[in-house]
Amino acid sequence: DTEVTQTPKHLVMGMTNKKSLKCEQHMGHRAMYWYKQKAKKPPELMFVYSYEKLSINESVPSRFSPECPNSSLLNLHLHALQPEDSALYLCASSQVDMGFSNQPQHFGDGTRLSIL
Amino acid sequence: DAKTTQPPSMDCAEGRAANLPCNHSTISGNEYVYWYRQIHSQGPQYIIHGLKNNETNEMASLIITEDRKSSTLILPHATLRDTAVYYCIVKIQGAQKLVFGQGTRLTINP
Numbered sequence: 001d002t003e004v005t006q007t008p009k010h011l012v013m014g015m016t017n018k019k020s021l022k023c024e025q026h027m028g029h030r031a032m033y034w035y036k037q038k039a040k041k042p043p044e045l046m047f048v049y050s051y052e053k054l055s056i057n058e059s060v061p062s063r064f065s066p067e068c069p070n071s072s073l074l075n076l077h078l079h080a081l082q083p084e085d086s087a088l089y090l091c092a093s094s095q096v097d098m099g100f101s102n103q104p105q106h107f108g109d110g111t112r113l114s115i116l
Numbered sequence: 117d118a119k120t121t122q123p124p125s126m127d128c129a130e131g132r133a134a135n136l137p138c139n140h141s142t143i144s145g146n147e148y149v150y151w152y153r154q155i156h157s158q159g160p161q162y163i164i165h166g167l168k169n170n171e172t173n174e175m176a177s178l179i180i181t182e183d184r185k186s187s188t189l190i191l192p193h194a195t196l197r198d199t200a201v202y203y204c205i206v207k208i209q210g211a212q213k214l215v216f217g218q219g220t221r222l223t224i225n226p
Contacts, residue, residue: 004159006159031212033213042203042216042217042218043160043216044216045213045214045215050212055212056212090159090160092160098207098211098212098213098214099210099211099212102148102165102167102207102209104150104162104165105214106162107152107159107160107161107162108159109157109158110158110159
């Protein structure tokens, strides 16, 4: 069991749909992360939030829009996705931004997204 | 981040110690070594991390060579549930992110 909770576990959507992925942690962590993982590949960082502010965007297309409404919650809003965006989307959190600490990130089990 | 090299796959018998190697010959003095694993259909699970001293926790031991150019993750009594992809990651001091390599696919055989 993980202390980072992601919903939904699975999502199927069309290319014209708008949907959101949700991530929640109650460990008091102040840094949160979104990763994308294609099949049989390692996770790749998308976004980093530190104290509810976006600190890293790894040149992610604008059809992915992150939001951090409070320190416990991280959303990823999806709009007009392409079939190649089908992947496992992972959320992680750490006590503080790993730029200031060596404490590890803790991951959720991800949302498996399929774009039709 | 310093590049890491891991064997793509390994096998280990159930009940034996699993020793997973990682080479990081370009590591700098302030870079930490992290180990994660990813069991099928789950997110990566943090195992252990260290700088230069050997580390042990309830899951595993991390042995880092004196020159810090390589490390070994030891699972002392492997079980079938330890079958997973194991990632060795070196993070530079001050970097905000972890960069995952290809990892080692460890299979525990009955």
